[in-house]
Amino acid sequence: MDGHSNPTPILISSTPWLMDDLKLDDLQPVIKYGALAVLGLTLFRKALDARKDDIPIIGSFGLSSYWDAFKFIHAAPDLIQQGYERYPEGIFRIARLYRWEYIVCGPKLTKEVGNTPENILSFYQGVEETTQTKLTMGREIAENPYHQLTVRTNLTRNLHTLFPEVRDEIVCSFDDVLQLQGSDWKLFEIFPTMMDIVARVSNRLFVGLPLCRDKAYLENNVQHTVDVISSGMIISLFPEFLRPIAGPWISKKDKSNARALKILGPILEERLEKERELGTDWPGRPNDLISWLLEIAEGEQRTPLDLVLRILALLPNEASTWLRSILPQWLCPMHFFDLTIHPEHFLPMREEAERVVKEEGWTKAALNNMVKIDSFLRESQRINPGGPVIMQRRVVAKDGFRFSDGTLLPYGAFLSVASRPVHYDTLKYENAASFDGFRFERERVQYMAQHDTIDDTQDIFKRHMISVGVDHLPFGTGKHACPGRFFAATELKAMLAHIVINYDIKAEVEGVRPPDMVFGTIISPNPTGKVYFRKRQ
C-alpha cells in the first residue's frame, strides 16, 4: 500500500493517487525492458517519418526531437501554447516518442474535426491509443460499444424522473462519508472523498439500492478504475506492434472482471432469466442500466460477463477515465479548489440555492434556475480543461485527411484540438486568465438590462454548463461531444447546491490552491489536495 516510498518511475510520478493501489514491484521490470525495447525499435523509424510532410514543427526536428518527446511529459502545455500563438488558425506538430502529434487550432478547423465521420477521422482509434481499451477492459467494449447508446438515450431522458434518487443519495452519501460532528472543521483529501460520493450517487442511478451502497461492489469499482488507468498508461508506452504481446501480461482485466462478475453475476443471471420468461414488459421491472442494456443486447452480449464489462465501462469513473484526463474533472476537486481560493463566490451561491429550493423544491427543473452555480462550474471547467488538448482522433482514411485550408494529414496520423489555449485566449474571453465565476451569468443579466427585446439566439444565451462550442471545449464539440454531460451537470450542480447550503468550506492554507499536476497532455487538479469542511454554522 505504501506507494510513496517506492522509487517512482516517471510515468506515474505525477499521479500518486494511482500509486496507492499499484504494485510497483510488479511493474519495474516491465518498465525497464519496455523502455529499452521502445528506444531501440523506434528511434530509427521516426527519424524517417519526419520528412513525410511539411506541417510546421514546434520544438526540434531530427534527433533532438527525441529529447522533446521526453520533455513533452512536463512541457506539453507550454509547447502547445507556443504552437497556438504561432498558428492560431492552423495546424502544427510536436514530437512524441514514436510519432508526431498534430495539433489543430481555431474555430474553423476544430469544427471540421468535430464533424468528420468515424471512417475518416476515428474517435475510437484515437481514444484507443491512450486507453488501450481492448487490452485493459475487453475486446468486446472496443469493438461494439453499444452500451454508450444508453447514455445518450435512457440515462439522459430519465434524469428528471430519477432525480429524487440522485438527491436522496447525495444527502446520505455526504453524511456517511464526511461524518461531521458539532462545529469543528475537518480536513478532507478531496479526490478520494469525492470518488466515494460520486460512485455512490452514480450507482444509485445505474444499479440502484442496495448495491450502490455495497462496500465490496464500490471497492471493486475503484480498483477496476485504477487497474484500467494504470495498465493502459503502461501499455501505451510500448510501440504499437508490441502491445498485443506485452499487453495481456500487464493488463489486469481478467482478474478484475472476474471479481466484478462474482458480485454482479447472480443479479444479472436473475434478470436474464426474468427477461427470458417474461420478455421486456413485466411489473416491477427496474428502470436501471441493466434494463436499458438488456433492451439492446443481442446474442453473446446477453451473458453475465459481457454485461459486467458494459456496466463497468459506463460507471462514470470508468467512462470518464476512458478519456483519461477527465476523471479528476468529473470528481471535481478543481471546483473545490477554485471555490476555496475565490471564496467571494460562496455566499451568492448559497443565497441562490436556498432561494430556488424554497420556491421550487429539489427537482431537476429547479437546477435550471441555479444560474450562478451553473456559471461557476462552467468557468471552473474553462480554467481547468484537464489538459492543453482534447478530441483525440486518428486518420483512418487510406489517402489521409485534407482540411479545408489545404493541410493534408497522412494515414495513421494522430491529431487533437488545442483546447486550453482557446480558453485562455484574450480575443475570446475578457480577462481570460482570471477566474471569474459568475462571468457567464453576468453577461446575460447585463444584456437583458440593456435591451428591451431579448434575442435569445445570441451566443451569450448558449453559455451554460452543458453548452458545447468551439470556444469552450471541456466536453468536446461535434459528433462525439460528451453524451454524459447532462448527467454530469445534473449531478455536479445538485452536489454543489447541497454543499453550499449545508456546509462551510475553506482552503487548507488560506489563499493557496494546491498546485496542478502535469503529465504529458494531462493537467490534473492536485490529487492529494485537501479542503476543510464543517457543518454550516
Ligand code: HEM
Ligand atoms: C465532467 C465530466 C465529463 C467530462 C469533462 C467529459 C468529457 C468528454 C469528452 C471531452 C469527450 C470526447 C469528445 C470528443 O472527443 O469529441 C467525451 C465523450 C464521452 N463521454 Fe464524457 N465527460 C464527462 C463525464 C461523462 C460521464 C459521467 C459519462 C457517462 C455516464 C460520459 C460518457 C461519455 C461517452 C459515452 C463518450 C463517447 C461519446 C461518443 O462515442 O460519441 N462522460 N466526454
Ligand SMILES: *[C@@H]1O[C@H](CO)[C@@H](O)[C@H](O)[C@H]1NC(C)=O
Ligand atoms: C431506452 O431508450 C430506447 C431509445 O429511446 C428505447 O427504445 C428503450 O425502450 C429504452 N429502454 C428502456 C428499458 O426504457
